[in-house]
Amino acid sequence: MTPDLIALQALAWIMSDTPRAERFLAMTGHSADSLRSAIADPSNLAAVINFLENYEPDLIACAEHMGINPMDLVSARHILDGSKNEEGYIC
Known part of the structure; x- marks a missing residue:
């Protein structure tokens, strides 16, 4: 599974629970609309x-x-934020 697919599935899990989704949106500063456009x-x-x-x-x-x-x-997350590459080496 690719890093972006892992993150998208994690996002779906987060958003499946209203209190957790609200906490995520509050902590990231996103609205549902801004999250969709920036995903x-x-x-x-x-x-x-x-x-x-x-x-x-x-x-x-x-x-x-x-x-x-x-x-x-x-x-x-390390791959997505650029701190490691797909082979696990620190960038």
Whole structure:
């Protein structure tokens, strides 16, 4: 699964719960409309995963829902924000 697909699935999970979705929108400063228009930006996708990283129970629950390891989410964020490449090397 590609990093952007991981982030999009994580976003769908976040948005499936109203209180969590409201917290995400408040913390990122996005509205639903602005998020839709900015979703292709890797930095916004990285922010989705960063949001989960800031509350470990959500990170773990999201990973379980997606059937992946929580570290897969973290690795995807590193690739999306440019701190590591797809081979895992620090950029």
